[in-house]
Amino acid sequence: MGEGNNGAVRFDDQVALVVGGAQGIGKAIAIRLGREKARVIIADIDGPMMDATVREMCSEGSDARRVECDVRDSAQVQAMVKQAIEWHRRIDVLMYVAGIAPAVPFLEMNEKTWDNTLDTNLRGAFLVSRAVSPHMVARKQGRLVFMASTNCLDAEAQLGHYNASKAGLYLLAKTLARELGVHGITSNALGPGFIKTRLTEPILHDQDFMKKYDVTRGLIPLGRLGTPEDVAGPALFLASADANYVNGVLLFVDGGQLA
Numbered sequence: 001m002g003e004g005n006n007g008a009v010r011f012d013d014q015v016a017l018v019v020g021g022a023q024g025i026g027k028a029i030a031i032r033l034g035r036e037k038a039r040v041i042i043a044d045i046d047g048p049m050m051d052a053t054v055r056e057m058c059s060e061g062s063d064a065r066r067v068e069c070d071v072r073d074s075a076q077v078q079a080m081v082k083q084a085i086e087w088h089r090r091i092d093v094l095m096y097v098a099g100i101a102p103a104v105p106f107l108e109m110n111e112k113t114w115d116n117t118l119d120t121n122l123r124g125a126f127l128v129s130r131a132v133s134p135h136m137v138a139r140k141q142g143r144l145v146f147m148a149s150t151n152c153l154d155a156e157a158q159l160g161h162y163n164a165s166k167a168g169l170y171l172l173a174k175t176l177a178r179e180l181g182v183h184g185i186t187s188n189a190l191g192p193g194f195i196k197t198r199l200t201e202p203i204l205h206d207q208d209f210m211k212k213y214d215v216t217r218g219l220i221p222l223g224r225l226g227t228p229e230d231v232a233g234p235a236l237f238l239a240s241a242d243a244n245y246v247n248g249v250l251l252f253v254d255g256g257q258l259a
């Protein structure tokens with residue numbers, strides 16, 4: 001099977017903000033949005049990676065810009081959204097993808113790691129969606145897509161802080177579906193399983209952990225780990241007109257791991 005999308009162009013003239021789009025899953029989403037003619041703004045803490053991604057996108061003819069932003073900082077989030085609005089006057093699609101997942105056993109967990117994870121994965125989503133939503137409300141349309149995880153339902157050892165942040169993110173997405181639906185805005189979450197990116201790179205070398213993911217023993221029915229591109233398609237679906245009546249769902253993208 002190919003990469004998907006069959007040459008569809010679903011986002012012509014739309015403005016898409018991909019927060020956490022410098023690399024990994026966010027980058028794959030940004031690239032697909034650009035290929036489908038969205039005007040893409042990437043916001044991320046990693047300036048050099050963003051530069052490389054924006055260069056790559058522009059070289060294939062996409063309209064892409066970047067804003068450096070640490071989602072843990074409210075002032076930076078507000079400045080980032082202000083810049084996006086100044087450039088394009090509106091935001092049609094928000095993809096909240098920024099996230100971290102440092103593995104720490106619960107008995108060794110310190111407050112700094114806990115707070116940093118919750119601030120990035122959950123509080124950042126609150127800050128960004130709070131800054132973006134009024135612009136969508138004013139136009140009576142908008143798409144919010146939050147990158148949760150299988151971990152928001154399936155507790156994984158050594159990731160209590162991460163699991164809690166993603167469970168919170170899922171309920172935030174559902175709450176916004178309830179509150180903002182009346183304004184023509186949909187809010188949904190994605191639940192990727194095990195996707196090969198920088199975030200999961202350390203785990204790939206952890207023998208004990210990988211035993212659990214022994215794909216030959218059938219933990220993942222499709223028999224392989226996922227790629228960022230595997231997640232981009234479902235993310236764009238939730239932001240597309242095909243999902244006009246999809247609101248408040250969690251769409252797993254896990255090769256059947258939670259089946």
Ligand SMILES: NC(=O)c1ccc[n+]([C@@H]2O[C@H](COP(=O)([O-])OP(=O)(O)OC[C@H]3O[C@@H](n4cnc5c(N)ncnc54)[C@H](O)[C@@H]3O)[C@@H](O)[C@H]2O)c1
Binds near residue numbers: 021024097120149191
């Ligand atoms: N890889 C997986 O297996 C997997 C599974 C389920 C969910 N997810 C989620 O998908 C999202 C993307 O993960 P990924 O695997 O592509 O990881 P990644 O590390 O490749 O990408 C994460 C991006 O978020 C950015 N980021 C981190 N902290 C930030 C901050 N404070 N401000 C702004 N940007 C920040 C990083 O710079 C990076 O570009 C995360 O939310 C992650 O929890 C990943």
